[in-house]
Amino acid sequence: MTAPQNKSFPVSWDQFHRDSRALAWRLMNEEPFDAIVCITRGGLVPAAIIARELGIRVIESVSISSYHDYQKQGELNVVKPICQDIIDLDKNGRILIIDDLVDTGKTGRAVRAMLPNAHFSTVYAKPLARDLVNSFVTEVSQDTWIYFPWDMDVSYAPPIRDGAQD
Ligand SMILES: O=P(O)(O)OC[C@H]1O[C@H](OP(=O)(O)OP(=O)(O)O)[C@H](O)[C@@H]1O
Ligand code: HPA
Ligand SMILES: [Mg+2]
Numbered sequence: 001m002t003a004p005q006n007k008s009f010p011v012s013w014d015q016f017h018r019d020s021r022a023l024a025w026r027l028m029n030e031e032p033f034d035a036i037v038c039i040t041r042g043g044l045v046p047a048a049i050i051a052r053e054l055g056i057r058v059i060e061s062v063s064i065s066s067y068h069d070y071q072k073q074g075e076l077n078v079v080k081p082i083c084q085d086i087i088d089l090d091k092n093g094r095i096l097i098i099d100d101l102v103d104t105g106k107t108g109r110a111v112r113a114m115l116p117n118a119h120f121s122t123v124y125a126k127p128l129a130r131d132l133v134n135s136f137v138t139e140v141s142q143d144t145w146i147y148f149p150w151d152m153d154v155s156y157a158p159p160i161r162d163g164a165q166d
Contacts, residue, residue, distance in 0.1 A: 005071055005145035009124075013149045019123050019137045020046040024053035026135050030119055033096040034089050037082060037118065039064055039111055042100035045150065046123050050098060060086045062114065064107050071145060076106055082114055093117040101146055102136075105129030 011019075027033075027050065035058035038047035044061070051059055063080035066073050089095055095118040102108045103126050112120060112132065124146055125136040140146060 005143055007141065007144040008147060009140050009144050010147040010152070011149060016045065016123070016149055017049060020049035021053060022137045023121055023123055023135065024050045026137070027054060027096065027119075027121060030096075030135070032094060033119070034058065034092065034094040035060060035086055036096045036098055037062055037086060037111070037115060039097065039099040039107060040080070042148070043098045046100055047098040050096075050121075056096070058086075062111055064110060066106055073104065073106065076110055078110070087114065090115045090117050093119075095119070096121065098122070100148060101125060102129035102133055105132045108132045 023046065031054065033054065033056055036047050036051055036056050037060045038044055040061045040063045047059060051057070060082055061080060062078070062082045064076060064078055066076045068074045086095065095115055097111055097115060097118045097120040099108065099122045101124040102122050105128055108120060108129055109132060119134045120132065121135045122133050123137050125133055125139050126142050127139065128142055130139060
C-alpha cells in the first residue's frame with residue numbers, strides 16, 4: 001500500500017511527445033538496440049516515438065496490467081508474455097524495455113526478471129522505483145498521479161471560489 005496519490009500531474013499530447021523525444025536523445029548514448037519490448041498498454045505510445053527516433057523496427061510487447069480500478073493496484077496479470085526469439089536476444093544486452101512510467105515498480109520488476117540484461121527506460125518515474133530503471137526523463141513525487149492524454153477528456157472546471165480542487 002503506497003501513499004494516497006492526491007497531487008496531479010496532467011500531461012498533454014505535446015508534452016508527452018517532447019518528453020518521449022527527450023528520452024530518445026538520452027538513449028542515443030546507449031545504442032544500438034536490436035529490439036524494443038514495450039510494456040502494453042502504457043508503453044505503446046512512447047515505444048512508437050522512440051522507435052521512430054532511433055530507427056528501431058523490431059518491436060515486441062509484453063502486456064501486464066495491475067491497476068484494475070483507476071488508482072488501485074491489485075494482482076499483477078501477465079496478459080501476453082514475451083516471445084522466445086526476443087528472450088534469446090537478451091543475452092546480447094541490446095534489448096530496450098519501454099514503459100510510460102514506474103510507480104511502485106511492481107510491473108517493472110516483473111519485466112526486468114524476464115529480460116535481466118535489457119536497458120529499461122520510462123518517461124516518468126516515482127521515487128519508489130526510480131532505481132529500477134536505467135534511464136527516465138522526469139521524476140514526480142510518490143503522492144502524485146500522472147494523467148496521461150489518452151486517459152483524459154475535456155470537461156468543465158468550476159471556478160476556484162465555487163470549490164474547485166487543485
Ligand atoms: O510501477 P507500477 O506500480 O507497477 O505501475 C506502473 C504500471 O502501471 C500502469 O499500467 P497498468 O497496470 O495500468 O496497465 P496499462 O498499461 O495496460 O494501462 C503503467 O502503464 C505501468 O505499466
Ligand atoms: O501515476 C499514474 N498515472 C497513470 N497510470 C499509473 N499507473 C500507475 N501509476 C500511474
Ligand atoms: Mg502499463
